[in-house]
Amino acid sequence: QKEVEQNSGPLSVPEGAIASLNCTYSDRGSQSFFWYRQYSGKSPELIMSIYSNGDKEDGRFTAQLNKASQYVSLLIRDSQPSDSATYLCAVISGAGSYQLTFGKGTKLSVIP
């Protein structure tokens, strides 16, 4: 059973701070890693993807991957109240697979 684990939160951070969201996965063969943002009552939207070890930055977002530790994280710099949402970690196992396994998400609350 392939598992993706996230702390459910809620994670509360003050406006302007760095929010750090973490995710671990069980399948060592996992190849591709994604972060989705889901506002309450809305559908998920892809915000970051990462495929190799290290950091990937996109604006205020940085995804970090450590395959040896089976760990992926998302950092949000200069957090804004509009970042308040649930963040879903998703993993694809194996090349050529389209089977996405999602974590249950971490609810982030940015306090003005």
Added chain:
Amino acid sequence: DAGVIQSPRHEVTEMGQEVTLRCKPISGHDYLFWYRQTMMRGLELLIYFNNNVPIDDSGMPEDRFSAKMPNASFSTLKIQPSEPRDSAVYFCASSLTGLAWETQYFGPGTRLLVL
């Protein structure tokens, strides 16, 4: 483009009834995915199609669930008979070959409540 379109947006039905959820993918997208989201289990992939052909249905919970894609612009997910534990939000998503995950877009979802 209007994005992925799902109907109905809300459905309330009684146990034992047949439920049909509908999805129109983004024009030109050749992958279509059906997901289910609950508080207990999170977001789960049920089935996906490529060029209207079902590729992987290993996430379909049981025989009560069936999905079809008769053409490139329409897909259905049917539950017959429905049970209270089927209550969830059902999302349809579509994407393009080669950049499947980078271009995956979700529809607004159908909120299903089975009484």
